Amino acid sequence: MDVEILSRLQFALTIMFHYLFPPLTIGLGMVMVIIEMMWLKSGDITWKHAARFWTRIFAINFALGVATGIVMEFEFGTNWAAYSTFVGDVFGSALAAEGIFAFFLESGFLAVLVFGWDRVGPKFHCFSTIMVFLGSCFSAVWIVVANSWQQTPAGYHIVETMVNGVPMLRAEITDFWDMVFNPSSTIRLTHTLIGCFIMGGFASCSVSAFYLLKGIHEKFAKRSFLIGFTIATVFSLAALGTGHFQAVKVATTQPAKLAAFEAVYETKAAGIHLWGWPNSETKTVEGGVEIPGLLSFLVHGNTTTPVTGLDAFPEEDRPNVWIPFQAFHIMVGFGTLFVMLTLGTLFYLKGSKIFRTRWLLRIYMFMFLGAIITNQAGWIAAETGRQPWVVYPSVQNGVEMAGLRTSDGLSDVVVASQVAWSIALFALIYGLLFCIWVYVIKRIIQDGPIDDGVAISRESFFNPSGQRGASKDV
Template identity: 60%
Template sequence: MPLLAELDVVFLSRVQFALTIMFHYLFPPLTIGLSVVMVYLEGRYLWTGEAIYETAARFWTRLFGLNFAMGVVTGIVMEFQFGTNWAAYSRFVGDVFGSALAAEGIFAFFLESGFLSLLLFGWDRVGPKTHFFATTMVALGGIFSSVWIVIANSWQQTPAGHVLREHTVGDRTALRAEIVDFWAMVFNPSTVQRLTHVWLGAFILGAAFVMSVSAWYLLKGRHTEFAKRSFTGGLLLATVASIAQAVSGHFNAEMVAEHQPAKLAAMEGLYETRAGAPLYVFGWPDSDERRVEWGLAIPAGLSLLLHQDPSAEVAGFDRLEPIYGMPPVWITFQAYHLMVGIGTLFIAATLTAWFFYRRGTLFDQRWLLWFFVASVVLAMVANEAGWVTAETGRQPWVVYPTVVDGVATGGLRTADGVSESVQASQVLGSIIFFGLIYTLLGVLWLVLLNGKIQHGPDDGDHHDASGANIAERRHDIGMADA
C-alpha cells in the first residue's frame, strides 16, 4: 500500500502540473506572436502614415492586453507547484533554475512590464514613435522571457555545465546540480534548436489569431479594410514561420536522435533497431505487441532524414529501453504526428492563400477564409502537442541522464522528484479546486475576448480610418515626437 500511495502522488502531481501548464501555455506563445504583429502594424503606420494601420494596432493591442493578463495569472500557480509538489526536484535543479529565472526577471520581465503601461495606455499620451518604441520593447521582453524559460527546460532535456554535489537535507544527504560553467548551461546541446522551434510556433499562433479574427470580419462584411490589412500581415508572418518551422523541425529531430534517442524512438514508434528505418505518416503504436498498427510509413524515410543514408541504422527500444527506460510511446507518437500534420497543413494553406492573393481573389475564397477562422485552434493544438511530445518523450526522467559505458548516470527520475511530505488526497483536492478556478478563468477569457472581437476596432481611434490625408497624418506624427 505505501508503494501504491507513492505512485498515486507521483501520477496526480504529474496530472496537476500538466493541466496547469497546458492551460497557461495557451497564452505566452499567443502574446509573443501577437506582439510581433503589433510591431509590424505600428511600423507600417509610421512608414506610410496610413491611419488604418493605427486602427489595427490599437485593436490588437487591446486583445494583447487581455491575453497578457491571462498569461501572468495562470503562470503563478505553476511556479508554486515546484515547492509544493516537486520539492525534491526543486532541490536538485535549484541552482540551475535559480540563475535562469533570475536572468529572466532582470533582463526580460522588467523590460516587458516596464513598457507595458505605455503600450496599453499611452496611445494619446505619447507620440507615435515613442509608442512604437514601447511596443517593440514589450515584444522583445516577451521574447527574452521565453529565452530563459526555454534554457531552463532545455537543460533538463540535455544537461550541461554542471556537477552533482551532495548536500544535507535534515538528517539525509541528497544530490544537487550546481553550475560550474554558466554559458555551457545556457548553450546546452538543445537550447538553440528548441528556442527557435518555440519562437516559430509562437509566431504562427499569433499570426493565426490575427488571421482568424480578420477572416471572420471579412466573412461577415465588417471592418473590411482593417481586416484585409491585418489578414495580409498575419499571412506574411504565418507563411514565413510555417516554412521555417519545417526546417527547424528537421534539425530538432537530428538533435533529439543524438541526445535523446529514446524520445526519438517513441516519436516514431521504433521498437526494434532497424537499418532503413521507416518514417510514419500516421499509425497506432502497440507497446504490448511492440509494433505500429494500421500505419502508413515511408520506407527508409527516417534513416534518410536523420543520416542522409536510406540504409543507415536507427536505434530502437530493444537497445534503448535497458538504458533509458521506455516513455509513454502512444501519446508521444500521436502528439508528435499531430504537430507535424498541422504544421504541414499550415504550409499548404498559407501558400494556397498567396496563390489566390496574387490573382486578386483571396478574399473571395470563402472556404479558405473559414479555414483560417478555425486556424487559431489548430495552431494552439500544435503548440500544445509540441510541448506534450517534448515532456512525455523525456519520461521516465525529469532531468535526462548522460550515458557512460551503457549506463544512464546523473539524471533525476520523475518519481524521485516528488515532495516527500505531500499526500495523494491533498494533490487531488488541489486539482479539483484549481480545475474549477481555471474553468471559470477560461470562460471569463472567452467572454471578454468575444466581446472585444464583436465590438471590433474603433474608427474613432483616429481622425481618418480610410487611410486618406496621409501627408497630414505624417505631419502629425512628426509634430507629436518633436
C-alpha cells in the same frame, strides 16, 4: 491514484492551460510591432486603430499569462520539492533571470501600450511595443533554456553537499555559457519561438478572415490578414526546417524519445508513419501507413542505417509510446498543413483574389485553433518523450552524470489527497478563466477596431472593449 500521477496530472493541466497565452502574446507582439511601425511610417490612422485592437487582445492574454504563470512557478516548490532542490542552482537562476530581464520589461511597457494612447507620443508608443515584444521573447529564452537543460544537461556537475550533516545531491553550474548553450537549447528555442510566431500570424488571419466573411472592418481586415499571412507563411516554412534539425538532434541526445515519436520498438532501419496506433504489448503500430526507410534517411542520410529503438533501453528507462507518438504526429501533420495552405494561398494573392475566395477565408478563420493544437502537441511530445526522466542523464567530459527520475523529484511531504483537491480546484477555477477568456476575446472581436470618429471611453486589461458609442451621443 498515487501522488506521482496526480502531481504530473496537475502539472500537465496547469502548464497546458498556461501555454495558451505566452505563445499568443509573443506572436501577437510581432504583429503589433509591424503595425505600429507602419503607423509611424505612414501616419495612416487605420494602422493606429489596428494597433489599438490588437493591444486589447494582447492585454487580456498577458494578464492571464501572469496569473497562470505564478502557478507554474509555485508548483516547482509545492509539488516537486526534491526536483527544486536538485536543479535550483541551474533552473532557479534561469527563472530568476526571466523575472529580472523579461517580466518587468513586458508588464511595465504594457501599461504604456494599454493606457498610454493619449498620454505618450506615437514614437514612444511604438518603442513600448517593441519593448513588450522583446520582453515576451526574453521570457521564452530563459524558460526554454532551462527546459532544454533538463533534456540535454551541460555545463554542470553533480555535487554532494552536506546540509546540517545530511548529504544531498544537487546539480551545480560549472560553466554558465555551456549551460545556456546546451546541445539542444538553440534549436529548441528557435523552434518554440517560430511556433509562437505562427500562432500570432494565424490569430491575425483568423480574426481578419472573420471580418472579411462578414464584410465589416474591411480596410483593417485586409491589412491585418496580409501581415498575419506573411508571418504564417515565412515561419511555417521555417518550422519545417527547424523541426527537422531538432529531430536529428533528438536522435543523438535523446534516442529513446525519438524512438517513442515514431514507435521504433526494435533497433533497425525505420520509416515514418503517416498515422497509426502504436501497441506497446505487441510492439507494433496498428492500422498505420508507413513510408519505409524515411526516418533512417532523415536522421542518418541513408535509408538502411538502423535507428536506435526502444529495445536498446532497459524497461524502466523507456517513455510511454502512445502519447508522444500521437502528439508528434499531430504536430507534424498540422505543420505540413500550414505549409501547404500558406503556399497554396500565394496563388490567390494576385489581384487580391484571396479576399473574395470565401471557402479559403473560412479555412483561415479556424487556423488559429490549428495553431493552438500544434503548439500544445509539440510540447506534449517533447515532455512526455522525456520521461521517465525529469533531468536526463548525461556524459560530461567523459564522466557519466546521473539523471533525476520524475518519480524522485516529488515533494516527500505532500500526500495524494492534498494534490487531488488542488487539481479539482484548479479545474474549477481554470474552467472559469477559460470562459472569461473566450467571452472577452469574443467581445473584443465583436466590437472590432474603432472606426473613425468613435472614441473608446474604457480600456483596461480585462474590460478593454469599453462602452462604445458613448461619445457619439455627446
